[in-house]
Amino acid sequence: DTGVSQNPRHKITKRGQNVTFRCDPISEHNRLYWYRQTLGQGPEFLTYFQNEAQLEKSRLLSDRFSAERPKGSFSTLEIQRTEQGDSAMYLCASGDGELFFGEGSRLTVL
Amino acid sequence: DAKTTQPTSMDCAEGRAANLPCNHSTISGNEYVYWYRQIHSQGPQYIIHGLKNNETNEMASLIITEDRKSSTLILPHATLRDTAVYYCIVANAGGTSYGKLTFGQGTILTVHP
DSSP states (O other): OOOOEEEOSEEEEOTTOOEEEEEEOOTTOOEEEEEEEOTTSOOEEEEEEETTEEEEEOTTSOTTEEEEOGGGSOEEEEEOSOOGGGOEEEEEEEOSSSOEEOOOEEEEEO | OOOOBOOSEEEEETTSOEEEEEEOTTOOTTEEEEEEEEOTTSOOEEEEEESSSOEEOSSOEEEEOTTSSEEEEEETTOOGGGOEEEEEEEEESSSTTTTOOOOOOOEEEEEEO
16 A cells, blocks of 8 residues: 555646646545645645544635545545645544545646 | 644754753643644644653654643754754644644754754
């Protein structure tokens, strides 16, 4: 097993465009989490899935953000109409005990 | 979840023990103490966790005071690769809230040659 995989690792986009990030968790993990990290800050919880069910969403996750985990395997995080304030590292983690994080997807909105 | 307080930064000489303190005076009875670290440009990495007994694994030791209001992460023989931000987090170990971790600012540990 190669751990949690995230793609793309880097994304530069113009304000107003839509972007989508993908996370492939460790295969046997039922729980999958999304976090966001801005420069100089610790990661902030966004949402999590138990299998395909999205069980909790942070108030940080505005209506421009949507996450899915079809069939309880990989997950996608889509940001619509991106804003400069969305620039951050988006981290995915999986685990049913301690969390295993991916390397993250860094978003830069120009 | 209970909040934690950590020093902003610490230095350690290579080969010496690094002792990273954490205060969590409002921890509740069912909350564990977790430690993660984040090396530059990488995702956080789990180190260790404990409830009230001291814990040790291949990476580190965790010492929790008897009143559980503070803890210390010990890296017994620090190397340059241990330079990272270390996060102390208190959270429930199970139930619906597990994995919803509240990261603070952490402690920037710099290991010097």
